[in-house]
Structures are given as structure tokens and as C-alpha cells.
Amino acid sequence: xxxxxxxxxxxxxxxxxxxxxxxxxxxxxxxxxxxxxxxxxxxxxxxxxxxxxxxxxxxxxxxxxxxxxxxxxxxxxxxxxxxxxxxxxxxxxxxxxxxxxxxxxxxxxxxxxxxxxxxxxxxxxxxxxxxxxxxxxxxxxxxxxxxxxxxxxxxxxxxxxxxxxxxxxxxxxxxxxxxxxxxxxxxxxxxxxxxxxxxxxxxxxxxxxxxxxxxxxxxxxxxxxxxxxxxxxxxxxxxxxxxxxxxxxxxxxxxxxxxxxxxxxxxxxxxxxxxxxxxxxxxxxxxxxxxxxxxxxxxxxxxxxxxxxxxxxxxxxxxxxxxxxxxxxxxxxxxxxxxxxxxxxxxxxxxxxxxxxxxxxxxxxxxxxxxxxxxxxxxxxxxxxxxxxxxxxxxxxxxxxxxxxxxxxxxxxxxxxxxxxxxxxxxxxxxxxxxxxxxxxxxxxxxxxxxxxxxxxxxxxx
Numbered sequence: 001x002x003x004x005x006x007x008x009x010x011x012x013x014x015x016x017x018x019x020x021x022x023x024x025x026x027x028x029x030x031x032x033x034x035x036x037x038x039x040x041x042x043x044x045x046x047x048x049x050x051x052x053x054x055x056x057x058x059x060x061x062x063x064x065x066x067x068x069x070x071x072x073x074x075x076x077x078x079x080x081x082x083x084x085x086x087x088x089x090x091x092x093x094x095x096x097x098x099x100x101x102x103x104x105x106x107x108x109x110x111x112x113x114x115x116x117x118x119x120x121x122x123x124x125x126x127x128x129x130x131x132x133x134x135x136x137x138x139x140x141x142x143x144x145x146x147x148x149x150x151x152x153x154x155x156x157x158x159x160x161x162x163x164x165x166x167x168x169x170x171x172x173x174x175x176x177x178x179x180x181x182x183x184x185x186x187x188x189x190x191x192x193x194x195x196x197x198x199x200x201x202x203x204x205x206x207x208x209x210x211x212x213x214x215x216x217x218x219x220x221x222x223x224x225x226x227x228x229x230x231x232x233x234x235x236x237x238x239x240x241x242x243x244x245x246x247x248x249x250x251x252x253x254x255x256x257x258x259x260x261x262x263x264x265x266x267x268x269x270x271x272x273x274x275x276x277x278x279x280x281x282x283x284x285x286x287x288x289x290x291x292x293x294x295x296x297x298x299x300x301x302x303x304x305x306x307x308x309x310x311x312x313x314x315x316x317x318x319x320x321x322x323x324x325x326x327x328x329x330x331x332x333x334x335x336x337x338x339x340x341x342x343x344x345x346x347x348x349x350x351x352x353x354x355x356x357x358x359x360x361x362x363x364x365x366x367x368x369x370x371x372x373x374x375x376x377x378x379x380x381x382x383x384x385x386x387x388x389x390x391x392x393x394x395x396x397x398x399x400x401x402x403x404x405x406x407x408x409x410x411x412x413x414x415x416x417x418x419x420x421x422x423x424x425x426x427x428x429x430x431x432x433x434x435x436x437x438x439x440x441x442x443x444x445x446x447x448x449x450x451x452x453x454x455x456x457x458x459x460x461x462x
Contacts, residue, residue, distance in 0.1 A: 005395045007403040008080040011410065013377070015073050017370055018414055022066030024369050027141055027186065028193025029059045030134040033114075035220075037130050041123055047213050047434075053118075054213075054433040055197075058425055060115055063107075065421050072410070080403060084384055084394035090165045091157060091172055092147050099143030107136035138186065145185055149178035151385050152376070153246045164388070176246055180239040187232045188372065191332055192365025194224035198335075199362025200429045202355035213433040215349050218358070222348065226336030233329055237292070244293055247386060249307045250379035253315035254322040255289055256282065257303045264289040264301040269323070272315035277305060279319070310382065318379045324371040328364045335361050 002010075033055055040048035074096075077085045085092075113121060113129035121129075156171025157164045166172050201218030204211050244251045252258075256267045256279040266288035270279040290299035304312050335357055342351045380386055384394040 002400060002404070004398055004400045004403055005392060007400055007407060008076075008395055008398070009391070011080065011403060011407045012073070012076055013374075014407065014414075015069065015076070015410060016373070018418060019066065019069035019073055020369060020373060021366050022062050022069065023137070023140065024185075024189045024192050024366065025196065026059060026063050026066055027137045027189035028191075029055060029062065030130075030137045031190065032193055032197065032220075033059060034130050034134040037127050041127060047216060050435075051213055051217055051433055054428075054431075056115065058428050061421055061425055061428075063111070065418060069414075069418075080396055080398060081384075081394050082396035084389065086163065087389055087394070088151075088164055088385060090163055091150060091154075094166070095143055095147040095150070095173070099140055099147075103136045103139035103143060106139065107133050110136070141186055141189070142182060145182045146173045146175070146178050149181050150175050152181075152380055153177040154385055154388055164385070177239075177242055180235070180242045183235050184232070184239045184372075187228055187235055188365065188369050190224060191228050191232060192369060194221045194228070195332065195335075195358075195361050195365045196363075197221040198225065198358045199360075200433075202358040203430065204432065205349055206352065206355050206359070209349055211432070211434065217433070218355075219343075219348060222336065222339035222343070222358070225332055226340050229329070229333030229336040233333060236326075236329065240293065247379070248302045249304065249311060250313055250318070251293065252302055252304045252307075253313045253318040253379055254375060255293070255301070256315060256319045257289070257301055258305050258315075260301065260303040260306050262290065262300045263287045263298045264293075266292060270319070272319045274312070274314065274316060279315075313379045313381045318375050321371040321374040321378070325368050325375060328368040328371070331361060331364065332368075 033052060036048050036052040036055070039045070040052060110129040110132040113126060114133050117126050117129065150172060153176040154164070154172075155175040156166060156168035156173075158167045159165070197217050198221030201214045201216075201221060204214035205218055208214070240251065253272075255264075256270050256272045257264055258272075258277045258279065263286070265282075265284035265286050267279055268283045268285065270282035272279045287297050290301055291297050293299065293301055304315060338354055338357065339348065342348045342354050348354070382390050382392065384391045
């Protein structure tokens with residue numbers, strides 16, 4: 001029978017997995033909308049406006065589902081993780097409050113103008129609203145990642161009366177892992193959005209290769225994949241080096257190393273066995289593990305056996321989630337390279353194999369983000385705050401049946417609500433983006449009991 005701690009962890013993992021999908025999409029999508037509106041204002045090309053309206057509807061629904069799923073998570077701090085909230089409240093509480101005050105209020109304050117004000121306010125004011133929403137999503141990522149990074153590499157605190165209290169906000173916010181995690185996550189969000197946009201563009205190009213709107217979004221998405229794919233691999237390497245410095249047990253689990261070795265191999269595949277303390281059926285490349293992690297062929301890599309059994313993360317999970325993330329990251333970079341080759345050969349819009357590749361890669365950003373977060377969070381175990389508080393000490397004295405009941409309710413409700421929402425988003429994506437902006441002949445403006453007409457500009461042709 002599952003105990004309360006494990007059930008609470010499963011419940012939080014379930015809700016956070018649903019939640020993170022939507023912010024990771026809307027962070028990149030808000031910036032994409034910013035670029036589209038900027039291009040429309042600069043060129044007055046109606047195709048950019050069509051694309052803006054097309055993706056704005058999708059953004060609105062994804063943003064709404066992200067807010068709903070985020071609210072549910074916050075309640076679990078008080079119900080399932082009371083001791084954790086009491087211990088970290090002096091640090092985590094203000095960081096989350098700053099996220100609400102500086103990010104969520106900024107998004108909410110301008111979201112209405114962005115969604116409904118295109119024909120009601122001036123273009124400059126509407127563009128300002130879009131800009132503020134895009135900035136707000138980045139601020140939100142900043143504060144949330146700062147709070148989570150503090151749990152990974154706590155800094156700028158003192159312990160008073162059994163509670164963590166901030167001694168330096170600069171050190172607490174900009175803790176050792178935060179800069180690396182922020183860059184890695186924002187790049188992941190932009191790549192995730194680019195892959196979705198590229199997949200939608202490829203879908204429409206496979207049906208009509210002369211669809212100019214599809215050409216524009218496919219081209220923009222492929223530029224993002226080509227540029228950010230290699231940058232993300234480099235950022236991931238820096239993040240890995242930071243993790244090796246501050247959380248060596250996590251890296252040992254990620255790499256499947258149980259023995260401390262100099263000139264450690266890179267284990268491509270294998271089956272980590274926590275009881276036998278070895279990675280079985282390992283397929284290795286000699287010394288490459290040390291070269292990647294220490295940048296030296298004979299660099300020393302600490303194995304899991306150097307840590308007490310109760311301090312070891314579960315390598316059987318972390319080993320594979322890490323490889324899923326890295327493998328998808330390599331495929332993203334390959335997609336970007338393939339698009340550059342096709343572009344140079346003047347076949348970006350006619351290469352069917354590239355379009356199919358991009359379509360298959362559409363959901364890969366979400367899978368990579370989930371795999372990365374599982375690696376990060378499971379790899380931190382058995383600590384909820386690394387080196388300060390164990391997960392076993394953080395749970396509330398709640399009956400397992402109560403947690404199990406709420407977990408079942410979450411699964412049912414989420415399956416219905418988010419299933420319908422996702423289906424609606426997919427339906428919106430398969431619609432022709434050119435139909436998103438069909439100008440009316442006139443619009444009726446009532447002022448002082450009088451009617452006037454205002455002609456809309458025609459849609460730009462090829």
C-alpha cells in the first residue's frame with residue numbers, strides 16, 4: 001500500500017506536469033505574438049496580422065489552462081506539505097508573492113487589451129499590451145525558477161527557530177544554480193513554441209505549398225530551431241557542470257555511475273540497478289563521460305557508492321529521463337540543421353521529408369521539458385530542500401486515503417477539462433491561418449446616437 005508521502009509526491013508530480021506544459025508554451029508564444037505584431041506594424045502586411053489573430057486564440061486558451069492548473073498546485077503546499085511550507089515560508093513565500101505582483105498582475109492587467117482591444121484601442125497601445133504580456137511571462141519564469149532553484153541550491157539564508165530566514169535577498173534570488181536554470185528553461189520554452197509553430201506550418205504546407213501564412217510561420221520556426229538548438233545544447237552543458245559542482249549525486253545518477261572513476265566512460269544506454277549498485281547491460285564510450293563533465297579525458301567522476309544509500313536519488317528513473325531530454329534536444333538541433341540545408345537549396349517550402357520531420361517533432365518540446373523536470377526533481381531526492389530538509393520531513397500528517405481520493409479526483413477532472421481544452425487547441429491549429437483575419441466591408445461605430453462607417457484595409461495578396 002502506498003504511504004502518504006509517496007501519494008503526495010505523485011499528486012504534486014501529476015499536477016505540476018500538467019501545469020508546466022502550458023507556461024512553457026505561453027512564454028514562447030507571447031514573444032512570438034510580440035514579433036508578429038511588430039512585423040505587422042512595421043510592414044502593414046496583413047498576413048502577419050492573420051497569423052497574430054490565429055495564434056492569439058490559441059495563446060488565450062493555453063494561458064487560461066495554465067492559470068487554472070497553477071492555482072491547484074499552490075493549495076497542496078498547505079494541505080500535503082505543511083512542514084515544508086513552515087520551514088521555507090520565509091524564503092519561498094516572498095518569491096512566489098513577487099511572481100504574482102510583478103508578473104501575474106502585469107499579464108492580467110494587459111491581457112484583456114491584448115485579447116479584445118485590437119479594434120478598440122490604437123495600434124501602439126495594443127502593441128504595448130502585447131509587449132507587457134510577453135515581458136510578464138518572462139518575469140513569471142524568473143521568480144518561479146528562482147524559488148525552485150533555491151530548493152536545489154539554497155543560499156542567502158540562516159536558520160532561526162527551526163525555519164529558513166533570508167539573510168541576503170541577492171544571494172537567495174540569484175542562488176548558484178538559478179542563472180543556468182533560467183537560461184535553460186527559457187530557451188526550452190522558446191524551442192517548444194518554435195517546434196509547435198513549425199509543426200503547424202508544416203501541416204498547412206503539406207496541404208498547400210503556396211500558403212503564404214504557413215510559409216512565414218514555418219520559416220520563422222525553423223530559424224529558431226536552427227539558432228536555439230545548438231545554443232540550448234551549450235547551455236545544457238554549462239548547467240550540467242553547475243549541477244556536478246553542487247549536486248554530484250544527481251549527476252552520478254543521471255550518468256549511471258556507481259563507481260568513482262577517473263576517465264569515466266559515457267554510458268549511452270543501460271539498466272541502473274539500485275539494489276545491485278551497478279548499471280547492467282551498459283553500452284559505453286570510453287572516457288567520454290569525464291570529457292563531457294570535467295572537460296578532461298582523465299577527469300574524476302564521483303559514483304553513487306560514495307554517497308550513503310539514504311542520500312542517493314533513484315538512478316533507474318533519472319538515467320532514462322535525462323537521456324530522453326538529451327536525445328530530443330539533439331533531434332531539435334538536427335531539425336534546425338536540416339532546415340538550413342533545405343533553405344540553402346531553395347527547398348524549405350517544398351521538401352516533404354522536412355515537413356514530416358517538423359510535424360513529428362511538434363510535441364517533442366513538451367516531452368523534453370517534462371523529462372528535464374523529472375530529472376531535476378527526482379534527482380534532488382531524498383531532499384526537498386537540498387541538504388537542509390528531507391522529503392520525508394516535509395509532509396503533512398494527512399491520511400493516505402484522503403490524498404488518494406483527491407488524486408483520483410484530479411485525474412478525472414484534468415482528463416476532462418484539459419482533454420477538451422487540448423482538443424480545441426488542436427482544432428484551432430488545423431484551421432487555415434489565412435482565415436483568421438477576414439476584413440469586414442464596414443464596422444458600425446455608435447457615438448452620440450449617430451452611425452459612421454470605417455473601411456478596413458484589404459488583405460494583402462502574394
